[in-house]
Amino acid sequence: MKNITKLFFMAAIASLTVVSCSDDDEDDAPAAAPAAPAPVINGTNPAGYTSLGTDVSGDANGGLDVINTEYRYDDSLDILMFRVTTNNLASYSSNPSVDFNFVLPNGTSNNDALGTPFSGTIMTHKNIHLYTDDGGTPPSNYTYTNSAGFAVNGVNLTKDTQTAQSGSDLDGICSDCVDITVDVASNTIITSVDRKQIITDAEVGSTKSAKIRMSSGVGQARSGSDTGTDGVEFTIFIK
Ligand SMILES: [Ca+2]
Numbered sequence: 591m592k593n594i595t596k597l598f599f600m601a602a603i604a605s606l607t608v609v610s611c612s613d614d615d616e617d618d619a620p621a622a623a624p625a626a627p628a629p630v631i632n633g634t635n636p637a638g639y640t641s642l643g644t645d646v647s648g649d650a651n652g653g654l655d656v657i658n659t660e661y662r663y664d665d666s667l668d669i670l671m672f673r674v675t676t677n678n679l680a681s682y683s684s685n686p687s688v689d690f691n692f693v694l695p696n697g698t699s700n701n702d703a704l705g706t707p708f709s710g711t712i713m714t715h716k717n718i719h720l721y722t723d724d725g726g727t728p729p730s731n732y733t734y735t736n737s738a739g740f741a742v743n744g745v746n747l748t749k750d751t752q753t754a755q756s757g758s759d760l761d762g763i764c765s766d767c768v769d770i771t772v773d774v775a776s777n778t779i780i781t782s783v784d785r786k787q788i789i790t791d792a793e794v795g796s797t798k799s800a801k802i803r804m805s806s807g808v809g810q811a812r813s814g815s816d817t818g819t820d821g822v823e824f825t826i827f828i829k
């Protein structure tokens with residue numbers, strides 16, 4: 591390479607280097623993205639219930655009306671709980687329904703598809719479907735008839751992108767594995783489930799914590815009537 595060509599070439603490289611390190615300032619974007627934070631290994635779970643969001647009162651479609659949705663993770667028992675507060679539970683205490691729909695941070699162990707949940711608008715990996723038969727009594731005397739082809743009082747995988755309301759859309763992970771406590775006086779329905787049914791140790795990954803997105807709703811007589819959350823997030827820290 592002749593000297594004059596070499597100088598020109600080196601100048602071009604230097605110019606490129608300067609350009610690549612500068613911020614063009616056209617959109618005031620930061621020059622460089624911050625480094626990713628270290629994975630969280632240990633954290634503290636709130637001791638009691640923590641609200642995931644309130645919902646308007648009076649917006650139910652002629653049925654059970656949710657006004658608050660809370661979660662609680664008991665790390666000593668490894669149990670995940672959800673408490674929904676309604677404003678009209680007495681009218682539907684014989685056949686209440688709740689559903690919770692989850693997006694796992696790392697997906698599922700088998701790379702199962704995201705599907706459209708029963709309540710909410712975000713695509714989800716797993717669902718709790720708790721649809722009681724008619725004629726039950728509080729706090730926990732309820733039965734379930736599986737006519738839909740999936741675990742109606744259990745946890746299901748969403749299999750495809752269809753609305754998750756029938757057996758062709760869902761695969762049961764477990765049946766009779768979700769507990770319900772209906773408290774008419776306090777207008778609340780509490781559900782509890784083994785955390786591993788929602789997110790397995792393998793699905794949590796090595797960080798021992800998981801940020802889970804959720805949508806949820808309530809209903810009665812095996813029909814939904816009100817969406818309570820849609821894409822809220824909470825983090826659990828596993829011991
Ligand atoms: Ca409502």
Ligand SMILES: [Ca+2]
Pocket residue numbers: 645646649816817818
């Ligand atoms: Ca609503």
